[in-house]
Amino acid sequence: MNVELINTGSELMLGRVLNTHQQWLCRRLADLGYTVSRQTAVPDTGPDIQQAVREALAHADLIFTTGGLGPTSDDLTRELIAQLLGRNLREDPAIVQQIEQYFVSRRRAAPARTRVQALVPEGAIVLPNPNGTAPGLAIEVRPNPFREGGRPSWLIMLPGPPRELRPMFLDTVVPLLRRVLPLEKEFICHTLRTSGIGESVVQEKVGAPLESFIARGLELGYCARTGQVDVRFSACGSDAARLVQDAEAVARELLGPFIYGADDEELEAVVVRLLTERGKTLALAESCTGGCLAHRLTNVPGASAVLRAGVVAYSNEAKREFLGVRAESLDEHGAVSEPVASEMAEGVRRRTGADFALSVTGIAGPSGGTTEKPVGTVFIGLAKPTGTLVRKNFNPYDRETFKQVTSNQALELLRQSILAESRS
Amino acid sequence: MNVELINTGSELMLGRVLNTHQQWLCRRLADLGYTVSRQTAVPDTGPDIQQAVREALAHADLIFTTGGLGPTSDDLTRELIAQLLGRNLREDPAIVQQIEQYFVSRRRAAPARTRVQALVPEGAIVLPNPNGTAPGLAIEVRPNPFREGGRPSWLIMLPGPPRELRPMFLDTVVPLLRRVLPLEKEFICHTLRTSGIGESVVQEKVGAPLESFIARGLELGYCARTGQVDVRFSACGSDAARLVQDAEAVARELLGPFIYGADDEELEAVVVRLLTERGKTLALAESCTGGCLAHRLTNVPGASAVLRAGVVAYSNEAKREFLGVRAESLDEHGAVSEPVASEMAEGVRRRTGADFALSVTGIAGPSGGTTEKPVGTVFIGLAKPTGTLVRKNFNPYDRETFKQVTSNQALELLRQSILAESRS
Numbered sequence: 001m002n003v004e005l006i007n008t009g010s011e012l013m014l015g016r017v018l019n020t021h022q023q024w025l026c027r028r029l030a031d032l033g034y035t036v037s038r039q040t041a042v043p044d045t046g047p048d049i050q051q052a053v054r055e056a057l058a059h060a061d062l063i064f065t066t067g068g069l070g071p072t073s074d075d076l077t078r079e080l081i082a083q084l085l086g087r088n089l090r091e092d093p094a095i096v097q098q099i100e101q102y103f104v105s106r107r108r109a110a111p112a113r114t115r116v117q118a119l120v121p122e123g124a125i126v127l128p129n130p131n132g133t134a135p136g137l138a139i140e141v142r143p144n145p146f147r148e149g150g151r152p153s154w155l156i157m158l159p160g161p162p163r164e165l166r167p168m169f170l171d172t173v174v175p176l177l178r179r180v181l182p183l184e185k186e187f188i189c190h191t192l193r194t195s196g197i198g199e200s201v202v203q204e205k206v207g208a209p210l211e212s213f214i215a216r217g218l219e220l221g222y223c224a225r226t227g228q229v230d231v232r233f234s235a236c237g238s239d240a241a242r243l244v245q246d247a248e249a250v251a252r253e254l255l256g257p258f259i260y261g262a263d264d265e266e267l268e269a270v271v272v273r274l275l276t277e278r279g280k281t282l283a284l285a286e287s288c289t290g291g292c293l294a295h296r297l298t299n300v301p302g303a304s305a306v307l308r309a310g311v312v313a314y315s316n317e318a319k320r321e322f323l324g325v326r327a328e329s330l331d332e333h334g335a336v337s338e339p340v341a342s343e344m345a346e347g348v349r350r351r352t353g354a355d356f357a358l359s360v361t362g363i364a365g366p367s368g369g370t371t372e373k374p375v376g377t378v379f380i381g382l383a384k385p386t387g388t389l390v391r392k393n394f395n396p397y398d399r400e401t402f403k404q405v406t407s408n409q410a411l412e413l414l415r416q417s418i419l420a421e422s423r424s
Numbered sequence: 425m426n427v428e429l430i431n432t433g434s435e436l437m438l439g440r441v442l443n444t445h446q447q448w449l450c451r452r453l454a455d456l457g458y459t460v461s462r463q464t465a466v467p468d469t470g471p472d473i474q475q476a477v478r479e480a481l482a483h484a485d486l487i488f489t490t491g492g493l494g495p496t497s498d499d500l501t502r503e504l505i506a507q508l509l510g511r512n513l514r515e516d517p518a519i520v521q522q523i524e525q526y527f528v529s530r531r532r533a534a535p536a537r538t539r540v541q542a543l544v545p546e547g548a549i550v551l552p553n554p555n556g557t558a559p560g561l562a563i564e565v566r567p568n569p570f571r572e573g574g575r576p577s578w579l580i581m582l583p584g585p586p587r588e589l590r591p592m593f594l595d596t597v598v599p600l601l602r603r604v605l606p607l608e609k610e611f612i613c614h615t616l617r618t619s620g621i622g623e624s625v626v627q628e629k630v631g632a633p634l635e636s637f638i639a640r641g642l643e644l645g646y647c648a649r650t651g652q653v654d655v656r657f658s659a660c661g662s663d664a665a666r667l668v669q670d671a672e673a674v675a676r677e678l679l680g681p682f683i684y685g686a687d688d689e690e691l692e693a694v695v696v697r698l699l700t701e702r703g704k705t706l707a708l709a710e711s712c713t714g715g716c717l718a719h720r721l722t723n724v725p726g727a728s729a730v731l732r733a734g735v736v737a738y739s740n741e742a743k744r745e746f747l748g749v750r751a752e753s754l755d756e757h758g759a760v761s762e763p764v765a766s767e768m769a770e771g772v773r774r775r776t777g778a779d780f781a782l783s784v785t786g787i788a789g790p791s792g793g794t795t796e797k798p799v800g801t802v803f804i805g806l807a808k809p810t811g812t813l814v815r816k817n818f819n820p821y822d823r824e825t826f827k828q829v830t831s832n833q834a835l836e837l838l839r840q841s842i843l844a845e846s847r848s
Contacts, residue, residue, distance in 0.1 A: 012446070013463070014451065015446070015452070015460075016647040016654075017647065019447065022439075022443055027440070030438040035438065042462055052462075189438060203497065207497065223435040225441070226587070232435065232438070290718055290723075290734075294715025295716045297714070298827075309745075310714075310715055312734035314732075318733035351746075398587060400587075
């Protein structure tokens with residue numbers, strides 16, 4: 001099945017807003033087995049919108065548009081599509097009533113232009129919008145004048161605001177798709193997430209051993225993110241679940257400890273989950289990552305139950321005052337050193353009573369490097385019930401990438417240690 | 425000029441990653457005067473990529489592709505485009521050497537497949553990649569076999585990772601565009617950035633007074649971001665600079681203290697700059713923002729010179745131990761209260777000797793709210809040379825938005841206070 005997505009909005013073309021519909025809809029559709037094969041964004045202008053819809057009607061079985069259903073002068077999608085398909089628009093009294101009700105319940109007067117939202121192209125199915133005033137519309141284009149042999153397409157128009165589009169898709173569009181465009185084949189997609197290993201090394205490890213699965217129909221994809229690589233397994237058909245499962249098992253064996261999670265789980269969420277499951281707590285002492293570790297961990301709901309405290313201590317004074325680092329260690333070895341990383345971790349662990357404590361001290365740049373300790377040098381310390389360890393790494397990147405990569409390495413060190421401690 | 429953008433990546437079509445290139449490139453191009461008229465995303469498969477490029481070559485003067493230049497088996501863009509244009513690929517010894525150097529400087533062995541990245545289509549300009557191994561490529565397609573009359577197009581291929589694409593675009597592509605595709609008319613675009621004021625209020629303040637400028641050709645745009653609103657002034661032609669400058673002056677007068685910066689300057693960078701200019705220092709005591717403030721500030725180069733220390737203190741014990749908050753204040757008023765916010769800020773200021781200290785305590789959610797203090801309640805404290813003040817706000821958003829909005833409010837409070845202190 002050929003599925004296409006058209007996002008309309010001049011603000012998208014000017015780069016003023018991030019297009020989140022693309023990922024959200026592609027993800028939901030892929031999970032249902034409808035893989036989007038093309039996504040297009042065009043400005044809110046008649047010729048651009050009509051051309052994009054005409055081209056999509058020429059090759060797709062299912063087309064989604066987002067945006068352009070509202071009441072303002074740049075909301076043109078409904079009218080342009082009706083025109084393109086040669087269908088009249090008629091006002092739907094039920095929608096008029098719902099729009100009026102929407103404003104009454106919010107104790108606001110309905111602006112005059114809101115009534116355009118009640119216009120429905122002939123033969124369209126109305127998709128109710130409980131979170132706004134513009135309903136969605138679904139049209140079966142049969143016969144389809146733009147496609148070879150007049151083959152039919154479904155055209156589904158969704159409103160632009162995410163808080164209207166998302167519930168409408170889940171509550172109304174999914175059941176409609178299952179009814180009017182049921183899938184012929186099962187579709188399965190899984191992702192393994194790795195950390196601490198480069199994209200080409202991942203492929204070197206799993207590429208050849210997975211060739212026989214690819215020959216049987218497995219699709220294999222790699223996606224490098226900052227300091228991490230995702231490996232994606234997907235397949236279609238009655239054998240899909242088995243094929244994906246078997247290929248994943250082979251990859252798990254080969255990538256072993258580099259795999260930190262699956263599908264959508266972030267490394268910080270894995271760490272919070274492992275700590276929560278074991279009833280263990282954590283403390284942080286950050287110098288060069290400057291709060292990045294604390295910020296990432298506290299993005300995870302429930303982090304407050306495991307994170308005792310974090311200290312961001314750039315200066316030597318702060319390292320002494322808040323973490324109890326010894327002046328002699330700072331003088332003898334410098335702030336970016338193994339002994340200081342060790343004392344930072346042990347200091348914050350002692351003062352908070354946490355089970356585990358991570359420390360990071362290094363040179364994020366752009367300035368501050370020396371020949372002996374160039375920009376990118378970093379020591380990561382971990383104090384834990386069975387002792388303290390320190391890793392030296394070299395991350396010569398721009399400042400933000402340095403923070404991201406270094407915090408990945410710290411979280412990964414912690415993850416491995418939590419697992420090792422619970423095994424011992 | 426017709427500009428199109430093609431993003432390749434099966435992970436985009438499966439909704440596994442957010443397409444941030446679209447916004448970033450559209451924004452940079454629009455600011456330079458090249459407005460993108462269509463953006464397309466396709467999977468990493470030969471026919472899809474070639475069809476998208478062929479269609480773009482049929483109507484665009486300038487085409488960007490992103491992704492598919494790396495070393496893995498799904499990196500196909502370079503080869504597919506060379507094939508489509510009937511150009512041979514030859515290995516560039518200078519790129520081979522750069523790739524080898526890249527791995528040597530990182531003390532890692534270069535995997536065998538990395539060499540495909542040194543293949544260059546005949547006649548292509550190589551765009552160096554100081555942050556990765558895959559160089560970008562620029563090709564002038566002249567004559568263009570896919571376009572009416574053979575009209576030429578420029579095709580520019582950029583690597584997928586943002587930390588490689590962005591510097592390459594700014595350092596190499598912008599000068600190339602200015603040289604090979606100069607704009608016929610001068611184009612000027614400025615942005616004023618505001619904080620602490622809603623989008624419709626901004627429009628109410630500046631809309632009517634700027635109407636005469638719009639009549640003279642000014643384009644005015646508003647863009648609401650999390651807790652902030654940007655106002656964009658652009659114009660074309662010989663009078664553009666003057667028109668934008670005059671309109672901006674009127675808006676500066678009307679929006680006054682709400683304006684924190686211009687163009688790409690972030691609020692945290694403004695705060696670091698103001699402190700640096702005045703030789704003042706800062707300390708942080710964060711509860712519910714969990715390190716977000718420290719992380720944002722330390723993303724700014726030079727932050728280490730002004731940020732004395734930051735403490736992330738979720739628990740009452742950490743508030744007492746690291747910040748000296750009194751047990752009675754916690755018992756009597758609770759951790760989310762004005763007295764505790766005040767003591768947190770004063771405590772970290774006293775212990776670090778900083779000139780300014782910010783504190784944040786609140787309920788980020790999703791759990792932890794009560795009738796009296798619902799999720800979203802937050803107190804922001806600021807201890808400064810002339811005394812301490814506390815603001816109570818209500819930010820009922822999801823966890824990450826809450827952290828972003830609350831840290832904006834804290835930075836804005838600090839910015840206004842630094843300015844006020846230096847006036848007094």
